[in-house]
Amino acid sequence: MxxxxxxxxxxxxxxxxxxxxxxxxxxxxxxxxxxxxxxxxxxxxxxxxxxxxxxxxxxxxxxxxxxxxxxxxxxxxxxxxxxxxxxxxxxxxxxxxxxxxxxxxxxxxxxxxxxxxxxxxxxxxxxxxxxxxxxxxxxxxxxxxxxxxxxxxLLPFDVTVTDRTGVNVRTAPNSTVVGSLKYGETVRITQTNAAHTWGRTEKGWICLKDGLVRFGRR
Ligand SMILES: [Zn+2]
Ligand SMILES: [Zn+2]
CATH class of the missing domain: 3.30.1380.10 (Muramoyl-pentapeptide Carboxypeptidase; domain 2)
Incomplete structure (x- = not known):
């Protein structure tokens, strides 16, 4: 500083x-x-x-x-x-x-x-x-x-998938894969884990890490 x-x-x-x-x-x-x-x-x-x-x-x-x-x-x-x-x-x-x-x-x-x-x-x-x-x-x-x-x-908020290969949707953070979201897809997050590294969508949980998703409808 x-x-x-x-x-x-x-x-x-x-x-x-x-x-x-x-x-x-x-x-x-x-x-x-x-x-x-x-x-x-x-x-x-x-x-x-x-x-x-x-x-x-x-x-x-x-x-x-x-x-x-x-x-x-x-x-x-x-x-x-x-x-x-x-x-x-x-x-x-x-x-x-x-x-x-x-x-x-x-x-x-x-x-x-x-x-x-x-x-x-x-x-x-x-x-x-x-x-x-x-x-x-x-x-x-x-x-x-x-x-x-x-x-x-700021819940609920939207995120857009920025990983070209898409992101997995899981039953819980780091748990079983139950689906995926495509590149460019926008979903609403209604809950996050304590570390705010995972977010809950209508279909399940996705990782919110940098490089996977961007905040907002983009
Ligand atoms: Zn100011
Ligand atoms: Zn001045």
């Missing part, structure tokens, strides 16, 4: 430039955690994204207060970005899909589902790398913790 101070126009990674994280009050300040950039980059292959728009990145204390904050917190410290993710066809990735994907990627810092109190489909999500776990639902509270896992909180 390293929050760095930047000038405008600096390339931070394959998809991000420092200007995208600049405070919007006009002060010109930019502070971004390198781990936050790494986290945002991981979403590209995981969701097969076209782009990520940064709605709000670094905020100086004055600007944070102007937009309803306390003048402190993860944006003011350079750990946070409110973003909107887009698929390659230009459609928005629902906030729930990004939250589930981040959790599966092992992101145990900050996730604010439905940031800005928009609908899930509008896609806004708060992501921060401040070193403490906070899984919130900003449509309800900017500060309260909503859950310890979005795999429980």
């Amino acid at each position: 390293a929050v760095k101070t930047y000038t405008a126009g600096v390339t931070l990674s394959q998809h991000f430039n420092s200007s995208e994280f600049k405070c919007k009050c006009g002060c010109g300040q930019i502070k971004v955690d390198t781990v936050l950039i790494d986290t945002l980059e991981k979403l590209f292959p995981a969701l097969d994204l076209g782009k990520i728009n940064v709605i709000s990145g670094y905020r100086c204390a004055k600007h944070d207060k102007a937009v309803g904050g306390r003048g402190a917190g993860s944006h003011v410290e350079g750990f946070a970005a409110d973003v909107r993710c887009y698929y390659k066809d230009g459609s928005r990735v629902p906030s729930s899909v990004v939250a589930l994907t981040l959790e599966r990627l092992g992101h145990t810092y900050g996730i604010g589902y439905r940031c800005g109190r928009v609908t899930d489909e509008q896609g806004n999500i708060h992501i921060d790398t401040k070193p403490r776990k906070w899984y919130g639902d900003e449509s309800k509270s900017m500060t309260a913790t909503a859950c310890s896992s979005f795999f429980n909180y």
